[in-house]
Amino acid sequence: MLTDFARDHAFTIAWFGLMALVWFGWGQEDPPTRWRWRLGVGSALGLVLLGVFGAAVGLRWSEGSALEGRYHWFGLLVLVELLAAGIGCAVLWRRERRRWTAWWVALVVALHFVPLAFLLDDWSLVVLGLVQFGTLLALLPRLRRDDATTSRLVGPVMGVTLLGFALVSVVVFLAKTGAPW
Template sequence: MFTEFARDHAFTIAWFGLMTMVWFGWGQEDPPQRWRWRLGVGSALGVVLAGLFGYGVFTRWDEGSALEGRYGLFGILVLLEVAVAGAGCLVLWRRQQSRWMAWWVAAIVAVHFIGLAFLLNDWSLAALGGVQLVALVAVRPRLKSGDWPTSRLVGPVMGTSLLVFALLSAAIFLAGVGLPW
């Protein structure tokens, strides 16, 4: 992440760490046996990042944010995305295509990062969303050929992209700001 706001930077790393755990966790719905330990390690790394940088957010809570004066817009953006993700999942469930829910939610999350890039004025988030969308389109044919939940591939794709982004952001944070506490 490229931002002048240490609190936003720390929050993004912590949040992406938490979401790394969530996506690797969802990937554990039906993984091949040989992937299981990797998914667990990825989840654990995400938890460590969430804890370390979550504390960094706590210690910098009184510092500025790129969202100052735009918290309402951010809330509306997130609420709209959650509604679209939920509505899409409901449609998939009703059509007996619930195995596609992970793919659908991941696509909404990737688009969310592109929108968030404008709100936070950080184009690295748009790059992350773009990479995720390309990966989701790339795995779609393989997902269509199977009958297993899309989380099998989507969880690791999203978890890995978030973990890599969080680790790179953490390195930038450590080099520019120092320790998160």
């Protein structure tokens, strides 16, 4: 993350840790046996980042944020994201295409990073969103050939990209700000 706001930086690391845990967890819905321990390790690393940097957010809560004066836009972005994911999932369920739920939610998440980059004044989020978007599109042929739930591949892809971004952000945070506490 490339921001001047330590609180935003810490929050993003903690949030991406949580989301990595969630995506690795969703990937455990139907993984190949040899992937299970890796998904567990990814979830555990996400949990550690959540704990350490969640505490850092609490310690820095009174510091500034790029969202000052723009919280309403952030709320609107989250609302639109939730509606897009929810409506898409409902349509997939109704059309008996439930196995595509993870892919659809991941696509919405990847695309939401572009407007989020504007709100947080952090263009690195655009890079993350584009990497996720491109990877999700690249997975389509394989997912179409298989009848398995899309979470089998999408969960690890989203988990790895979020965890990787968070770990790079930790290095940047330590170099710019120092210890999280």
